[in-house]
Amino acid sequence: MSPTGIARAFEAACRAELSALKPGNVHIFAAGHGMEVAQFERAAAAAAPAVARVDLNVGARIEAAVAASLATAGCNTNLGIILLCVPLAVAAEQGPGELQARLRAVLDDLDVADAQAAFRAIVAANPGGLGAVPDADVRASPTITLKAAMAMAAGRDSISRQYVTGFEDIFSLGVPALGDRPLARERVEAAYLAFLATFPDSHLARKFGIATAQAVRAEAEAVRAEVEGVEGQRRHDLLLAFDGRLKARGLNPGTTADLAVASIFASLLQEAPTAG
Numbered sequence: 001m002s003p004t005g006i007a008r009a010f011e012a013a014c015r016a017e018l019s020a021l022k023p024g025n026v027h028i029f030a031a032g033h034g035m036e037v038a039q040f041e042r043a044a045a046a047a048a049p050a051v052a053r054v055d056l057n058v059g060a061r062i063e064a065a066v067a068a069s070l071a072t073a074g075c076n077t078n079l080g081i082i083l084l085c086v087p088l089a090v091a092a093e094q095g096p097g098e099l100q101a102r103l104r105a106v107l108d109d110l111d112v113a114d115a116q117a118a119f120r121a122i123v124a125a126n127p128g129g130l131g132a133v134p135d136a137d138v139r140a141s142p143t144i145t146l147k148a149a150m151a152m153a154a155g156r157d158s159i160s161r162q163y164v165t166g167f168e169d170i171f172s173l174g175v176p177a178l179g180d181r182p183l184a185r186e187r188v189e190a191a192y193l194a195f196l197a198t199f200p201d202s203h204l205a206r207k208f209g210i211a212t213a214q215a216v217r218a219e220a221e222a223v224r225a226e227v228e229g230v231e232g233q234r235r236h237d238l239l240l241a242f243d244g245r246l247k248a249r250g251l252n253p254g255t256t257a258d259l260a261v262a263s264i265f266a267s268l269l270q271e272a273p274t275a276g
Contacts, residue, residue: 001092001269007052010085012183013264014044014078017257020188021239023196023223024216024246025257029236032247035077043069043077051082051089058110059117059146061086066121079125080159080203080258083118085265088167092269099270104166107147115146127203127254157202158195158255167266173198174263175270182267186231189239192260193227196220201253208251216251 001009018037021029028037050056050065065082091103119142142149150163162170175182177191197220200213223242227235246253 003052003054003093006089006092006269007048009268010051010089010265011044011048013085013261013268014081015041016183016185016188016264017192017261020185020192020260021236021243022189022192022257022260023220023239023243024251024253027243029240030243030247032243033250033252035075039073039075040077043073046072047078047082051086054093057114057117058086058090058106059114061089062114063117063121063124066125070124076125076127078258079122079127080255081261082121083159084162084167084170084258084262087163088262088266088269099266100166100171107163107166110146110163112143112145115142115144115149118146119149127206156205158199158259159202162259162262167262169195169199169259170263170266174259175267178263178267182264182271186235188260188264191263192256193220193224195259196253196256197224199256201256203254203256204251212251216246216253219245 018026018040019028021027024032026032026035026037026040031037046068047065050061050068053061053064056064062082065086066079069078069082070076087103087106088099091099091106094102094106147163150160153160154164155161158169162168173194174191177194178187181187197217200210200217202213204216205213219242223238227238230238
C-alpha cells in the first residue's frame with residue numbers, strides 16, 4: 001500500500017472512531033474530560049504523514065507522529081493510537097501477503113533504537129497515570145528492543161500486549177466486530193464495546209486502579225448485552241446514558257478507544273492491500 005493510501009486510511013480510522021458514540025470517550029455526540037473532537041481531528045491530520053513515512057523506522061515514526069500531534073493539539077490525544085498504528089502501517093508497506101503475518105515480522109525486527117525513540121515519545125506525551133516500570137522505566141534510555149520492553153508491560157497494558165501477541169486482540173476481536181463496514185458508526189461502536197466488555201481498560205487501571213477498571217468492564221458487558229439487537233434512538237440513548245455515567249465519574253477508557261482505532265485501520269489496510 002502506498003504512503004498516501006496509508007495516511008488516508010489512518011486519518012479515516014481516527015475520524016470514524018470520533019463519529020461513533022464510545023461511552024466515556026470524546027466523540028461527536030459529547031465532549032469530555034476537557035477535550036473536544038476538533039483537537040483529535042487536528043492531531044490525526046498532523047500525525048498521518050509521519051505514520052506513513054517510508055524513510056523512518058517504527059520508533060522514529062512514533063516519535064515524529066507524537067511530536068506533530070502535540071504541536072497541533074496542545075495535549076496528548078493519540079499516543080496509544082500511534083503506538084498501535086505505526087507497526088500496522090509498516091506492515092502494510094511490505095508488499096503482498098497476509099497483514100498480520102507481515103506485522104509479526106515487523107515486530108520481530110524492532111531494535112533498541114526503536115525503543116529509545118518510542119520511549120521519548122511516551123515521555124513527551126506524558127499519558128495519564130504514567131509511572132516508573134521496573135526494568136523498563138520510559139524515562140530512562142532503554143537498552144533492549146521495543147518488543148522486549150513491551151513484553152515487560154504486557155501483563156498490565158493492552159497496547160503492550162499487542163506487540164508481543166502480533167496484535168491478536170485487534171485481529172481476533174476488533175476486526176471481526178467491524179465486519180465488512182469498518183467505517184460505519186454502529187460497527188465501530190460494536191468493536192469498542194467488545195473491547196471494553198472483554199478487557200479492563202489499561203488507562204483506567206493506571207489512573208484509578210484495577211478494581212475500577214474491572215467494574216467498568218462489567219458495566220460495559222451489561223450495556224453491550226442490553227444494546228444487542230437494539231437500533232435507532234433507543235440504542236443511542238442507552239449508549240449516551242452509559243457515556244454520561246462514566247464521564248460523571250471522570251472515567252475515560254482511553255486504551256479501549258485506541259484499540260478501536262487500530263482495528264479500523266487494520267481493517268482498511270486489509271481491504272485495500274495495494275491501493276494508493
